[in-house]
Amino acid sequence: MVRPRLLVVSMSLPVTAKRIGEESWSFTMSPGGLVSALLGLKEFETKWIGWPGVDVHDAIGKKALSVALAEKGCIPVFLEEVCDQYYNGYCNNILWPIFHYLGTPPEYRNDSTITYQSQYDAYKKANQIFFDVVKEHYQEGDVVWCHDYHVMLLPQYLKEYNSKMKVGWFLHTPFPSSEMYKTLPSRSELLRSVLTADLVGFHTYDFARHFVNACMCILGIEATSEGVVDQGKVTRVAVFPIGIEPERFINTSELSEVIQYMKKFKTDFGGRKLILGVDRLDMIKGIPQKYQAFEKFLEENEDWRGKVMLLQIAVPTRNGIGEYQKIKDLCHGLVGRINGRFGSISSVPVIHLDCSIAFNQLCALYAITDVLLVTSLRDGMNLVSSEFVACQKAEKGVLILSEFAGAGQSLGAGALLVNPWNIKEVSTAIGEALTMSPEEKERKHQINFQYVKTHSTQQWADDFMNKLNEITAKAELQNGKFPHELPQHDVVQQYSKSKNRLLVLGFYGTLTKLDKNQVRRGDGMNLELHPQLKEKLKALCSDPKTTVVVLSRSEKSRLDKIFGEYNMWLAAENGMFLRHTCGEWVTKMPEHLNLDWIDGVKHVFKYFTERTPGSYFETSETSIVWNYQYADAEFGRAQARDMLQHLWAGPISNASVDVVRGGHSVEVHAVGVTKGSAMDRILGEIVLHNKSMTAPIDYVLCIGSFLGKDEDVYTFFEPELTKKTKSSSPSSGGGSPKKVSSTVVDLKGENYFSVAVGKTHTKASYFLHSSDDVVQLVQKLCTQNNA
Numbered sequence: 203m204v205r206p207r208l209l210v211v212s213m214s215l216p217v218t219a220k221r222i223g224e225e226s227w228s229f230t231m232s233p234g235g236l237v238s239a240l241l242g243l244k245e246f247e248t249k250w251i252g253w254p255g256v257d258v259h260d261a262i263g264k265k266a267l268s269v270a271l272a273e274k275g276c277i278p279v280f281l282e283e284v285c286d287q288y289y290n291g292y293c294n295n296i297l298w299p300i301f302h303y304l305g306t307p308p309e310y311r312n313d314s315t316i317t318y319q320s321q322y323d324a325y326k327k328a329n330q331i332f333f334d335v336v337k338e339h340y341q342e343g344d345v346v347w348c349h350d351y352h353v354m355l356l357p358q359y360l361k362e363y364n365s366k367m368k369v370g371w372f373l374h375t376p377f378p379s380s381e382m383y384k385t386l387p388s389r390s391e392l393l394r395s396v397l398t399a400d401l402v403g404f405h406t407y408d409f410a411r412h413f414v415n416a417c418m419c420i421l422g423i424e425a426t427s428e429g430v431v432d433q434g435k436v437t438r439v440a441v442f443p444i445g446i447e448p449e450r451f452i453n454t455s456e457l458s459e460v461i462q463y464m465k466k467f468k469t470d471f472g473g474r475k476l477i478l479g480v481d482r483l484d485m486i487k488g489i490p491q492k493y494q495a496f497e498k499f500l501e502e503n504e505d506w507r508g509k510v511m512l513l514q515i516a517v518p519t520r521n522g523i524g525e526y527q528k529i530k531d532l533c534h535g536l537v538g539r540i541n542g543r544f545g546s547i548s549s550v551p552v553i554h555l556d557c558s559i560a561f562n563q564l565c566a567l568y569a570i571t572d573v574l575l576v577t578s579l580r581d582g583m584n585l586v587s588s589e590f591v592a593c594q595k596a597e598k599g600v601l602i603l604s605e606f607a608g609a610g611q612s613l614g615a616g617a618l619l620v621n622p623w624n625i626k627e628v629s630t631a632i633g634e635a636l637t638m639s640p641e642e643k644e645r646k647h648q649i650n651f652q653y654v655k656t657h658s659t660q661q662w663a664d665d666f667m668n669k670l671n672e673i674t675a676k677a678e679l680q681n682g683k684f685p686h687e688l689p690q691h692d693v694v695q696q697y698s699k700s701k702n703r704l705l706v707l708g709f710y711g712t713l714t715k716l717d718k719n720q721v722r723r724g725d726g727m728n729l730e731l732h733p734q735l736k737e738k739l740k741a742l743c744s745d746p747k748t749t750v751v752v753l754s755r756s757e758k759s760r761l762d763k764i765f766g767e768y769n770m771w772l773a774a775e776n777g778m779f780l781r782h783t784c785g786e787w788v789t790k791m792p793e794h795l796n797l798d799w800i801d802g803v804k805h806v807f808k809y810f811t812e813r814t815p816g817s818y819f820e821t822s823e824t825s826i827v828w829n830y831q832y833a834d835a836e837f838g839r840a841q842a843r844d845m846l847q848h849l850w851a852g853p854i855s856n857a858s859v860d861v862v863r864g865g866h867s868v869e870v871h872a873v874g875v876t877k878g879s880a881m882d883r884i885l886g887e888i889v890l891h892n893k894s895m896t897a898p899i900d901y902v903l904c905i906g907s908f909l910g911k912d913e914d915v916y917t918f919f920e921p922e923l924t925k926k927t928k929s930s931s932p933s934s935g936g937g938s939p940k941k942v943s944s945t946v947v948d949l950k951g952e953n954y955f956s957v958a959v960g961k962t963h964t965k966a967s968y969f970l971h972s973s974d975d976v977v978q979l980v981q982k983l984c985t986q987n988n989a
């Protein structure tokens with residue numbers, strides 16, 4: 203079987219290189235969860251592109267290293283002089299603390315060569331170097347999977363180079379709340395670049411939600427159930443919690459060498475209960491908090507002194523950054539204090555190791571551990587907790603897990619969840635874990651073991667790849683479906699040939715002439731019918747072979763006022779109310795529509811209208827719209843963002859409503875109030891009314907300047923193109939539940955025209971530039987009436 207080619211791009215390669223001769227290199231495993239996770243990918247022909255962990259300045263060395271790495275499926279990226287300001291600077295001294303809620307570090311003041319800007323420049327340069335390497339190795343059809351905050355600009359570089367490239371981006375760290383993220387000076391550029399990817403993935407729903415929120419708040423763009431929409435391009439945002447390769451840990455812990463280690467360690471520890479910590483020595487891992495909690499436990503539980511120990515493996519990381527050196531000193535100080543206070547001549551309660559350990563030793567430690575203590579202050583996932591679960595033997599240990607690690611959501615049910623900042627709580631959890639009954643330990647273990655076994659790295663990667671392939675395949679299909687400019691000649695020709703025509707027309711932006719200087723009424727815009735349409739529309743409506751429906755968001759009174767004298771159908775409030783101009787209004791609402799939220803929303807809209815000069819809001823029976831088209835654009839957008847947050851937190855938090863963000867508006871309406879969903883009921887009513895209708899509708903022209911949620915009206919008639927006929931039931935709202943004949947509509951491709959006015963990203967098959975084009979078209983149709 204040919205395996206799909208995958209180019210994995212991450213800052214670090216899975217191996218770190220060390221030069222041992224002019225042309226020879228040795229390798230060690232790179233630390234960290236990202237490497238552990240991606241090593242589990244088996245079903246792809248994977249090439250890994252990343253930094254080899256060393257600077258190489260000579261051509262001979264670079265060549266030899268590239269050859270040696272190629273055997274391991276790795277391609278080096280040489281970062282050279284940008285490396286320090288890129289990796290230690292922008293990535294780990296700016297992005298990392300912000301993403302983990304540690305705050306935005308101040309600029310160095312004592313070195314003018316290291317500024318925020320110089321570090322961001324290095325970041326851009328480094329991303330460009332990554333791009334050059336990908337470009338060199340990319341083959342058509344490859345998937346490029348970018349990992350982590352180190353390469354946030356890469357998706358944009360890749361897509362600008364080749365828009366057909368399949369590009370995914372996955373973040374292994376938390377994505378912080380927008381309140382934190384927005385402190386980052388280059389916040390917009392990074393978001394915009396990430397949004398060029400086809401799929402953006404996170405470990406948890408919280409992180410995904412924060413990202414979408416940041417896009418809304420900072421870029422002012424729309425979020426939909428599918429992801430984020432920026433200038434018509436949809437970026438899918440989804441959640442893929444990473445796992446481990448469970449078999450690797452289960453099998454290793456069966457090895458005789460590992461069993462020997464287990465025996466040896468137990469003897470070394472002298473029968474004391476073992477609390478284990480395994481973390482990179484990083485501020486986010488909460489190691490000082492762990493020590494404080496253990497100290498408190500020993501303080502308050504005299505009986506346990508000498509009977510329990512804490513072994514902390516503190517894997518060295520990012521040594522080039524001052525903060526990381528400080529945290530080491532802090533830990534050493536705390537360990538000295540605890541050992542001084544509670545140690546004895548023969549043993550000390552804390553062993554702190556500033557090193558990494560061999561994989562077999564790690565598995566042996568996991569297997570004999572009584573309590574694994576994870577106190578991360580923030581952590582994308584934390585794979586150590588899953589590895590511990592996989593290695594458990596007959597006698598099960600207990601997992602104490604920080605609620606601020608992504609793993610808290612997956613393994614919380616089988617763990618003792620703690621707030622690492624609450625030293626007392628962690629200390630109590632240590633006591634609870636040490637005294638837990640074997641039955642309870644077994645029960646908790648089983649819950650987590652089932653999860654870890656069934657949520658492997660391979661599963662994670664498959665899920666991401668499947669989703670990415672599904673999205674790109676769908677996009678390819680849609681590519682051929684971009685709307686074309688309306689062929690007015692065909693529209694007119696088909697019109698003249700047909701016997702029973704239906705014209706569905708929007709109002710705002712379709713039949714109106716938009717004028718910035720138009721007079722505003724107290725509660726909204728005084729929109730008028732396009733002056734050049736008045737007579738022509740009247741002529742169209744008077745043709746017995748033509749049925750005209752104006753389908754608008756407007757309320758009944760406005761449609762009455764504007765169209766009352768025409769012989770046509772009026773569908774007000776997105777089709778919730780319907781009337782032929784020679785009859786009365788009938789209600790066409792779906793049953794049980796809950797409208798209790800309207801007053802609360804009105805209150806918020808009023809507040810923002812009073813504070814946003816030029817804005818206004820309009821209320822109807824089923825929806826309410828705030829419009830800031832005539833306000834200052836920038837300020838209006840910012841106000842709209844704040845308004846949305848107030849709405850979600852208050853009046854609509856539990857209501858059955860849809861919120862739609864238009865170009866310059868925020869609309870809230872009851873769920874299901876869309877033009878497309880109303881079309882079925884409208885059609886039923888029209889057919890009932892036209893009892894004399896002898897031939898099926900053989901021509902439909904549907905023109906509108908509709909919001910995205912209303913575009914279902916364009917596709918309403920589409921199935922007819924294949925099925926030829928459609929049944930329609932006028933049951934809901936007012937009419938009797940009678941079935942309309944199945945020959946109501948008879949459409950083929952050439953006599954159905956769905957047309958969006960003023961936009962090309964649409965479900966409609968055609969577009970017109972403006973309402974002036976609509977006027978022109980109506981004029982042409984009229985000449986056919988007279989012909």
Ligand SMILES: O=P(O)(O)OC[C@H]1O[C@H](O[C@H]2O[C@H](CO)[C@@H](O)[C@H](O)[C@H]2O)[C@H](O)[C@@H](O)[C@@H]1O
Nearest residue numbers: 214234235236350374375519581582583584585
């Ligand atoms: O290579 P370093 O700079 O020393 O850092 C090691 C890695 O740390 C981070 O790992 C994250 O990924 C894990 C797997 O998804 C996740 O469990 C953990 O919570 C994260 O912290 C970082 O995101 C990686 O890029 C680094 O390679």
Ligand SMILES: O=c1ccn([C@@H]2O[C@H](COP(=O)(O)OP(=O)(O)O)[C@@H](O)[C@H]2O)c(=O)[nH]1
Nearest residue numbers: 233234235236238482517558559584585586
């Ligand atoms: O001496 C060690 C001890 C642990 N690990 C591995 O480092 C990873 C840590 O991943 P985690 O997701 O817990 O946190 P990260 O370090 O990525 O933030 C785990 O796979 C550990 O097995 C390691 O490489 N060397």
